Amino acid sequence: MDEEPERAKRWEGGYERTCCVSSFPGLLWNMFHPQGGVCVFSHGQVRLGMMRHVYVVIDCSRSMEDQDLKPNRLTSTLKLMEVFVDEYFDQNPISQVGIITTKNKRAEKLTDLAGNPKKHITALKKAVDTVCVGEPSLYNSLNLAIQTLKHMPGHTSREILIILSSLTTCDPANIYELIKTLKSLKVRVSVIGLSAEVRVCTVLTRETGGSYHVILDESHFKELLMLHIKPPPASSSSECSLIRMGFPQHTIASVTDQDAKPSFSMSHLDSSSGPGLSLGGYLCPQCHATYTELPVECKVCGLTLVSAPHLARSFHHLFPLQAFVESPVENLQGDRFCQACQAELKDKSMFSCPSCHSVFCVECDLFIHESLHCCPCCIYCQTVP
Amino acid sequence: MASEDEINLLVIVVDVNPIWWGQQAQRDPQFTLSKCMDAVMVMGNAHMAMARTNKLAVIASHCQGSHFLYPSKSWSGEDGGGNDVSSSGDGKYELLSAANNLIVEEIRNIMSKIEVTGNSTDTLLAGSLAKALCYIHRLTKELEVGQEIKSRILVVKAAEDCALQYMNFMNVIFAAQKQNILIDACVLDSDSGLLQQACDITGGLYMKIPQKVALAQYLLWVFLPDSEQRSQLVLPPPAHVDYRAACFCHRNLIEIGYVCSVCLSIFCNFSPICTTCE
Numbered sequence: 001m002d003e004e005p006e007r008a009k010r011w012e013g014g015y016e017r018t019c020c021v022s023s024f025p026g027l028l029w030n031m032f033h034p035q036g037g038v039c040v041f042s043h044g045q046v047r048l049g050m051m052r053h054v055y056v057v058i059d060c061s062r063s064m065e066d067q068d069l070k071p072n073r074l075t076s077t078l079k080l081m082e083v084f085v086d087e088y089f090d091q092n093p094i095s096q097v098g099i100i101t102t103k104n105k106r107a108e109k110l111t112d113l114a115g116n117p118k119k120h121i122t123a124l125k126k127a128v129d130t131v132c133v134g135e136p137s138l139y140n141s142l143n144l145a146i147q148t149l150k151h152m153p154g155h156t157s158r159e160i161l162i163i164l165s166s167l168t169t170c171d172p173a174n175i176y177e178l179i180k181t182l183k184s185l186k187v188r189v190s191v192i193g194l195s196a197e198v199r200v201c202t203v204l205t206r207e208t209g210g211s212y213h214v215i216l217d218e219s220h221f222k223e224l225l226m227l228h229i230k231p232p233p234a235s236s237s238s239e240c241s242l243i244r245m246g247f248p249q250h251t252i253a254s255v256t257d258q259d260a261k262p263s264f265s266m267s268h269l270d271s272s273s274g275p276g277l278s279l280g281g282y283l284c285p286q287c288h289a290t291y292t293e294l295p296v297e298c299k300v301c302g303l304t305l306v307s308a309p310h311l312a313r314s315f316h317h318l319f320p321l322q323a324f325v326e327s328p329v330e331n332l333q334g335d336r337f338c339q340a341c342q343a344e345l346k347d348k349s350m351f352s353c354p355s356c357h358s359v360f361c362v363e364c365d366l367f368i369h370e371s372l373h374c375c376p377c378c379i380y381c382q383t384v385p
Numbered sequence: 386m387a388s389e390d391e392i393n394l395l396v397i398v399v400d401v402n403p404i405w406w407g408q409q410a411q412r413d414p415q416f417t418l419s420k421c422m423d424a425v426m427v428m429g430n431a432h433m434a435m436a437r438t439n440k441l442a443v444i445a446s447h448c449q450g451s452h453f454l455y456p457s458k459s460w461s462g463e464d465g466g467g468n469d470v471s472s473s474g475d476g477k478y479e480l481l482s483a484a485n486n487l488i489v490e491e492i493r494n495i496m497s498k499i500e501v502t503g504n505s506t507d508t509l510l511a512g513s514l515a516k517a518l519c520y521i522h523r524l525t526k527e528l529e530v531g532q533e534i535k536s537r538i539l540v541v542k543a544a545e546d547c548a549l550q551y552m553n554f555m556n557v558i559f560a561a562q563k564q565n566i567l568i569d570a571c572v573l574d575s576d577s578g579l580l581q582q583a584c585d586i587t588g589g590l591y592m593k594i595p596q597k598v599a600l601a602q603y604l605l606w607v608f609l610p611d612s613e614q615r616s617q618l619v620l621p622p623p624a625h626v627d628y629r630a631a632c633f634c635h636r637n638l639i640e641i642g643y644v645c646s647v648c649l650s651i652f653c654n655f656s657p658i659c660t661t662c663e
Contacts, residue, residue, distance in 0.1 A: 050646060050649060051646055090563070155646040155647075156646065241645075241646060241657075242643035242645055242646075242655055242656065242657075243643065243645075243646055244642075244643055245641070245642060245643070245644050246640060246641045246642075247628065247629045247630050247640055247641070247642065248628075248640070249627070249628070249629065250625070250626065250628060252623070252625065285641050286641065303641070307628040307630075308628055308629065308630040309555060309558075309559075309582065311630070311644065311649050311651070312555040312559075313559055314649055315552055315556075315649070316556055318649065319552070338519075339516075340519035340520070341516070341520045341522065342453050342456075342520060363522070363526060364519045364522070364523070367518075367519060368515075368519070371563060371564070372515055372518060372519075372556060372557065372560045373556045373560075374511070374552070374553040374556045374557070375515075376451075376515035376516045376519065377450075377512060378512075379509055379511055379549075380449055380509060
């Protein structure tokens with residue numbers, strides 16, 4: 001066990017005059033926007049892990065029935081998890097998520113690692129009725145996650161996110177040994193605490209390279225969850241390799257076509273509900289099995305099937321938009337209008353793009369960096385010789 | 386009937402690439418840019434006349450920038466001094482005639498003042514669509530309590546696609562999909578793969594017009610109804626969208642390829658080192 005010097009806690013240090021110490025609790029890359037709201041800046045040119053396998057461990061012990069989050073911690077967590085799953089697949093379409101719950105000193109899988117958000121959301125909705133009893137077990141849940149994660153290929157990122165509300169954990173063996181195993185398997189564990197900071201979690205996240213935060217309230221909880229949606233920087237030891245993928249064509253056939261042959265969709269073989277025979281769909285280029293939606297791993301031949309827009313969704317992580325420069329409005333001569341939404345610049349500050357020097361208002365700056373990921377005026381500057 | 390508090394916003398993005406329109410005027414003098422703007426104005430007037438709460442915006446997409454034709458920065462709707470501008474001789478609803486006059490004046494300014502550099506016949510729609518999304522976002526923020534807004538974008542495209550704008554275009558499409566904004570496309574000349582993808586992903590309509598002269602007719606019959614009414618109409622069937630990716634080495638469309646796990650570049654043959662990111 002490495003004996004790294006730990007940061008001394010405030011009550012362990014000596015007396016100091018707090019008025020002279022800046023206590024701004026900034027997270028590494030967040031900055032509070034002067035108009036309110038949070039502005040997130042990009043990582044810069046860092047290699048990111050695009051194909052992610054994330055296991056989310058949800059604590060279902062007795063402390064989850066506490067009502068400090070409305071209506072109780074478990075319901076609030078499950079609702080936020082649904083939002084997390086939607087956003088996660090929106091930002092990382094070729095990644096997978098699995099959910100594990102832990103209670104009564106045991107851990108069990110709620111859903112397996114899968115790339116389809118619907119399965120996870122139905123499982124989360126059903127889990128609202130679970131009875132919260134007993135103590136959680138960090139060791140068992142981590143062990144359960146490792147069983148699957150260790151078989152994942154080396155170029156993908158392996159992550160575990162633990163939502164822990166209890167201050168205790170009941171482990172059948174030495175958890176520090178398990179931490180060593182996690183480190184050797186290159187699994188990144190992050191924890192979101194709902195009650196208070198627990199030392200074993202601090203050590204766990206520090207050794208594996210993850211992050212540990214404790215929530216202040218529900219909106220802070222949501223913010224912390226959303227932090228895990230962005231792809232993490234890839235560790236330098238992860239291999240870079242080319243993965244074989246298929247780009248199927250979408251065929252739409254009608255009954256009047258002579259060549260139209262109805263077929264079963266392979267993705268619905270396991271479920272009793274859902275459409276049976278269909279005329280169109282996505283055909284796997286290798287084995288011609290039919291699927292109704294992408295992305296999916298072909299059950300017949302094992303080829304990962306995606307469409308080009310799915311890969312394009314991740315591009316803005318790789319080529320992030322640079323931050324705009326803030327300056328006071330008085331510097332602008334002539335008409336004071338935002339060049340994106342045509343609104344008059346009424347606030348004290350305006351934002352200009354470093355490449356094309358166009359001027360934008362506060363709202364457009366937030367919108368461009370959060371949703372649009374491209375400057376509306378830069379594209380014209382690229383083509384002018 | 387739509388409730389009083391629901392605002393329907395239509396943003397029309399018109400491709401006014403002067404080189405393409407110049408060539409078009411020589412090919413077919415019957416259909417010129419002014420005829421196209423007439424058709425667009427008819428569509429805009431019809432949309433505003435459908436309900437009192439409907440709103441309109443028109444953006445002209447030039448090869449060197451995009452400009453808002455309506456509403457214009459220098460004009461505010463409640464301005465009482467616009468009497469001579471808004472009073473129309475033929476008894477037309479003042480808002481419509483004011484809008485028409487503004488659009489005509491602005492497009493005249495744009496086409497005469499901007500000097501064309503280069504001879505690209507490509508059209509850079511991504512920037513205009515991004516500005517349209519920012520405008521819609523601003524109007525959504527300016528709503529009063531209890532009001533709802535439904536927006537859609539109609540693109541009238543003339544010239545061909547420009548391959549440089551693929552990434553910006555895809556970003557714009559995903560942003561529109563997230564905000565539930567439909568993108569419809571009315572294509573005059575050559576098919577556009579980017580717009581087909583945009584319409585497919587956001588749930589809008591894509592149509593290549595067989596006869597350019599009848600543009601106003603197609604706009605009114607196909608693109609005027611909003612998304613709720615479209616379920617009750619028989620509209621042109623969706624086009625077959627090609628979602629295959631193009632490999633980075635030869636730019637061929639491939640069905641099975643090799644994707645780098647770090648930078649997501651696509652190659653048609655396996656190699657141990659990715660040439661983009663190594």
